[in-house]
Amino acid sequence: MANIKSAKKRILVSEIRTAKNKAIKSKVKTYVKKVELAVADNDKAAANEALTAAITEISKAASKGVYHKNTAARKVSRLTKAVNSIA
Numbered sequence: 001m002a003n004i005k006s007a008k009k010r011i012l013v014s015e016i017r018t019a020k021n022k023a024i025k026s027k028v029k030t031y032v033k034k035v036e037l038a039v040a041d042n043d044k045a046a047a048n049e050a051l052t053a054a055i056t057e058i059s060k061a062a063s064k065g066v067y068h069k070n071t072a073a074r075k076v077s078r079l080t081k082a083v084n085s086i087a
Helices: 005-040 044-063 069-084
Strands: none
Touching: 005 044, 005 069, 044 069
16 A cells, blocks of 8 residues: 555546546446447347447547547447448
8 A cells, every 4th residue: 555645636536537537438348239239130220329429429439538549439330340241
C-alpha cells in the first residue's frame, strides 16, 4: 500500500477510471451483440436500428479514449459489413 498522499490519490483515481472504462466497454459489447443477433436472425430493419445505436456507442467510447480510433473504426466497419451482408 502506498504511503505518500499523491500515490494514494493515483490509486483511487485509477480505480475510478478503470470502473468507468469497464462500464463503457461492457455497454459497447452489449450493443454489438444486439447487432450480431439481428444479423443472425436475418432481420434487416432491426439490424439497421441496432447498427445505428452501436455506432453511436462505439464513437462515444472512442472520443472518451476508451478505444483507439482505429479500433473503433474496425468495429464499425465489421458491423456495417455484417449488416450489409443481409440480402
